[in-house]
Amino acid sequence: MEWITSLFNGTNLALAGAAFAVFMAGTGSARGVGIAGEAAAGVLTEDPNKFGQTLLLQALPGTQGIYGLIIGFLILIKIGIVGGTPVELTTIQGFSLFITGLPIGVVGFTSGQAQGRAAAATMGIIAKRPEELGKAMMYPAIVETYAVLALLASFLMWLGIAV
Amino acid sequence: MSIVKMSRLRIIAPQNIRRTLLRELTRLGCVEIGNPAEHLLDPEWSAIIHKHTENAESGRILSSLKNALETLDKYAPVKSSLLSPRRQISEDIFNDKKYVNEASDVAEQLNVYARQIASTFSEEGRLAAKKASLIPWISMDVPFGQEFGTRFKVLFGVSPSASEPEQLITEAEAIGECVLQLISSDREQHYYLMIVHRERMDEVMDALKPKGFSLSILKDVEGTAAANIVELDRQTQELLAERETLIAKVREFGGKRELLQQIIDVLNIESSREEVLNNLVATSQTIYLEGWIPSESEKSVAAVLEQHGCAYEFAEPGEDDEPPVLLHNSELVKPYGMVTELYALPTYRSGLDPNPFMAPFFFIFFGLMMADIGYGILISLGGYYLYKKARPQGALGDLTKIAMQCGISTMFWGLMFGSFFGNLIPAFSEGMMGKLIPFDPLLFDPLSNPMPLFYLSLAFGVVQIFLGMGLNGYIMIKRGNVMDAVFDVGFWFMLLGGFGIAILNTQVGLTVSALGAVGILLTGGRANKSVVKRLTGGLGSLYNITGYLSDVLSYSRLLALSLATAVIAQVMNTMGTLGGSTVFGWILFVLIFVVGHLFNIAINLLGTYVHTSRLQYIEFFGKFFESGGRKFTPLYNKTKYVEVIKEGH
Structure with missing residues (x-):
């Protein structure tokens, strides 16, 4: 059982939290941007002049990945892996930092895809009524609210954990 | 800092000044013309008026100009960046009629060139297809389209690539007084030269047809395939040279691009006015317009109408009216109107x-x-x-x-x-x-x-x-x-x-x-x-x-x-x-x-x-927020390529 304790030491748990935030939110965004991109390509075959507008819509589900990266990076800064000397963490501290990565990781994963689908659906608006870009942007943007809230929750947790 | 108060405008004007009047109102840029044609549904109205029809001549010139500009953009493109602003020109130049004639002459010439260039492309395609049909015969030195005496016929034939040429050749020779020679093969077919006695013809065909053999008829070809291909290549070269000359001629008109753009703007405005005229109702001598203006512009509009001897009236919006919405704000706040407009416009009635x-x-x-x-x-x-x-x-x-x-x-x-x-x-x-x-x-x-x-x-x-x-x-x-x-x-x-x-x-x-x-x-x-x-x-x-x-x-x-x-x-x-x-x-x-x-x-x-x-x-x-307002869209000189500078500025 020695290996379990050494494997699940504080630093590794914190790293797992950072990794979770980055890869879950990143996967959500990657899928979302992908879904939106497929629809955008369809619009573009009809009218190549709509590249800018469709690109804007495609970029919307990309923010979750960035939020995940933010939390991941903040965890790395806190444990001294980036820009400092590594800190010795207790298992409890490490586990707390792991939990910090959960909100943005999970919500980033789900909302990234949901936002991607909303963005893909609004591509139809751009195809038929490109002047309504402002309205079209709002539907995917409303999905993003929950990623923003999750980012906030993760951040407040991160802030409260003393190492 | 508010929704601008609107007045209903009704005008009865003499028929003969309708174009001048509309031009003046467009210049003011504060008159929205509605769709009075709906009055025709009312029997009382329709007893005395009819729908006015305007001949839309600018529309025709406009499409010719647009085609010409397209030709110019295709063969004499200029590097344009998104950032280049519209060219500024004075109102005098913008309204000068002599440029319209010049531009339509230029456009006509350019469109002739465009048609000629297009026909070189279709001709090139025709030549290429002909060449492709001759390529399989290139190694054969027997000329096409020639008679060889009265007893023998010289024919050309093909069979699908799945068939076996040796088999066909043996078959043909077995009948006698017939020679079948394989000229070439490609992925789809085998190509043959056939020399056959006239009397054996039917017999040979009956034997070969079930094997997939058929005669190939090359129309309008005389002489050997090789000689024909050389000739076709020469014609293609000529065609390409001709196209280059035509394109060079189009390029010579590169300097006229700005003229074309300017006149396209002029005629776009003209044709949108014609469209408005087409929606009006008229009697034989007069024409009737109705629409909306901001109440504060009543004076300047009245001045124009007086000058042209029109009968007109301004009225408060009635109970059932839904006046268009125009928002007036300070320069600092104004740009944010764009954010609101992306959502919706407030209703006129909400007054907020x-x-x-x-x-x-x-x-x-x-x-x-x-x-x-x-x-x-x-x-x-x-x-x-x-x-x-x-x-x-x-x-x-x-x-x-x-x-x-x-x-x-x-x-x-x-x-x-x-x-x-x-x-x-x-x-x-x-x-x-x-x-x-x-x-x-x-x-x-x-x-x-x-x-x-x-x-x-x-x-x-x-x-x-x-x-x-x-x-x-x-x-x-x-x-x-x-x-x-x-x-x-x-x-x-x-x-x-x-x-x-x-x-x-x-x-x-x-x-x-x-x-x-x-x-x-x-x-x-x-x-x-x-x-x-x-x-x-x-x-x-x-x-x-x-x-x-x-x-x-x-x-x-x-x-x-x-x-x-x-x-x-x-x-x-x-x-x-x-x-x-x-x-x-x-x-x-x-x-x-x-x-x-x-x-x-x-x-x-x-x-x-x-x-x-x-x-x-x-x-x-x-x-x-009460959304659902209709945006005030006055007649105004809307331009795409040039920016018209009004006098006195």
Whole structure:
């Protein structure tokens, strides 16, 4: 059982939290941007002049990945892996930092895809009524609210954990 | 700072001046012509009037000009950047009729060239197809289309690639007085030369047909395949040379592009006027127009109408009328109208222009989410550069002005939170110079101390939501529904405001809240008749308090997005200074500084714009906004390529 304790030491748990935030939110965004991109390509075959507008819509589900990266990076800064000397963490501290990565990781994963689908659906608006870009942007943007809230929750947790 | 008051305009004008009149009204740019043709449905009207039809001559010239411009763009393209502004020309030149004739001559010539160029393409295709059909026969020295005496026939044939040529040849020779020779084979077919005695012809064909052999007839070909191909190549070369000459001729007209563009603008306006004329109703001698004008322009419109001897009347909007909406605001607030228009226009009847109330919040929230001195400078400068360089119109022009303003707000909040390209100053001085220079915030640093910004965000939310409710009450009172305002807005003010008072004095605050809650409970369901339904209705509307709670919490995004900007900037600075003060370190720093911060600005501009707008649309407009107004679209000289400078400016 020695290996379990050494494997699940504080630093590794914190790293797992950072990794979770980055890869879950990143996967959500990657899928979302992908879904939106497929629809955008369809619009573009009809009218190549709509590249800018469709690109804007495609970029919307990309923010979750960035939020995940933010939390991941903040965890790395806190444990001294980036820009400092590594800190010795207790298992409890490490586990707390792991939990910090959960909100943005999970919500980033789900909302990234949901936002991607909303963005893909609004591509139809751009195809038929490109002047309504402002309205079209709002539907995917409303999905993003929950990623923003999750980012906030993760951040407040991160802030409260003393190492 | 309001919705502009509109007057209904009715004009009866002599037929013969209709074009002049319409041109003058277009120049004023403040007259919207409606669709009087609907009066024709009324028998009283239709007894004396008929629908006017205008011959749309400019439409025809216009399409010829557009085709010509397309030809010019295709064969003599000029490098145009998105930033190049429209050419400015004076009104005199713009209206000079002699340019129309010149342009249509140019267009006609260009269109002739375009047709000739197009026919060279189709001719080239024809030659290529002919050549392809001859290629299999190239090795054969027997000429096509020639008789060889009376007894023998020289024929050409093919069989599918699946058939076996040896078999066919043996078969043919077995019949006698027939020679079949394989000329060539490709992926699809085998090609043969056949010399056969006339009397054996049917016999041979009967034997070969079941094997897939068929005669191939090459029309209009004489001489050997090789000689024909040489000739075809020569013709193709000639054709290409001819096309080059034609394209060169098109290029000579490159200097006429601006003329074409200008006249396209002129005729576009003309044809939109013709379209308006086509919707009018007329008697034999007069023409009838109706529409809307801003009441303040009555004088200038009247002057024009007097001058042309028209009968006219201005009237207040009637009960059933739905006047178009024009918003008038100061230069500072005006650009934000674009944000509102993306959502919807307010109805004329609501009488409330949301822009002056929305603009300050947009300004503050935008800055709060970006919150960086360096980014603010770049956003303002970027907006200014675009504005000066491209002189963009419409929504894009408004965006540049919003960028200029919001950049200032961004700088302000950056100063408050101590952010200049994130933590560039401390990170750079420590990583590259070895000596930490701190850069302290004027207010607080949200990264290490986010709670004050959290409270500030919610406070902004409370203020904006209360303002929205207040505006809703204002609309109700203006309509004379004072009691509705008290019930639906006043009681909510008490209920929610009471919590605020409770911070200072718990008892007074909670009493006010409780009174408000009772009020809502009693009046919330007043639309229903039965007492039970009224009470349940009241309970239902009291439940809306959760809505207000989530609305306020929604403003926490101000903090979250502010953090996102700051953290990404910090990440970039941390990575940029990893190399330390070495040659490699400096290259790394410059690279990451430029690319990283530009990326951060781009991604956060998108997020900030979207979320700032969302707070206005959903949390603020949701409280009071009556959408559904129709935009005032006056006749005006709308141009695409040139900018007409009016005299006296």
